[in-house]
Amino acid sequence: MKVERLLEIIGSDFYTGVPDSQLKALCNYLIKEYGIDQKHHIIAANEGNCTALAAGYHLATGKIPVVYMQNSGEGNVINPVASLLNDKVYAIPVVFVVGWRGEPGIHDEPQHIYQGEVTVKLLDDMGIKSFIIGKDTTDEEVESAMQEFKTILADGKDVAFVIRKGALSYDGKVTYANDNTMVREEIIQHIVNVSGEDPIISTTGKASRELFETRVANGQSHKYDFLTVGSMGHSSSIALGVAINKPDTRVWCIDGDGAVLMHMGSMAVLGANAPKNMIHIVINNGAHETVGGMPTVASKIDLVAIAKACGYPNAVSVDNFKDLDDELEAAKSRNELSFIEAKCSIGARDNLGRPTTTALENKINFMEYLKTL
Structure with a gap:
């Protein structure tokens, strides 16, 4: 289905969400059509954030907004859906567009398997009527579903279009780039060179894939690394939990700008606890690159100032x-929490592989290694 036709059928003029590879056609269309225009399109920090933005739009205009997200974001919307949008509370109507990663019967990454199984059930449990759009779904079927949805929305309830893999298409071309020169995979190689045998917790997406392949290229064990393949935004909290309980071991966290934005409150908790044995590195390309390259707001904010305000005693960009090598060595030599923002380009090599070990194997090997420290 052409994404332009879907949005014509929905008939909204405000969209907010968190980009998803399953919804790349939608995201590219919105960027091409609106860019980041506050009146029509805002890329939010997390799915709860965009749900609340949508609520504010409805309160101000009386019109119905669209919230788009990957199904992994359903967990982030449960609270605002149940306690804000619900018709037993404020009865705020919203159209959700949900990318269905991990659909049963469709091969996907391990972090998407269970989420895929419960995607529709979670919508049902939240009282959100859903309609599934696949490659063979006709425009007429979507129009019919939207007619039914309009009655539901008029009662202050929410609805969702669940998008199967490859169901949406868009012929427009969008290029995502910035002026930074460092490449993320090379940044990770530099981190590995300095960190030695210290444990590393890496964020979800291409960063973890590149860390895995760096170990392969170096002929090193993967036992040093915990690859956070899901749970976007939580890697630094995992690292904090490890650092607190391994106080004599230096712990490194490789984070991303989109992940940091998604749950930025974790930086406040990190700064307040200030583990002396932790180094938090945020690789910032100002983009949700793993799902297509759509922009984050991280290129417009001062992450170093935020880290310092949160209590990090050391923070640099x-x-x-x-400069990266100098700051990595300095962080390694000091006995204080350190924050390093590494500004990098958008892009990865086309033949980037994926971890060949399972998530469970990764956990077991990492835990066994931590026992020796």
């Missing part, structure tokens, strides 16, 4: 490899 680097945009070249000499």
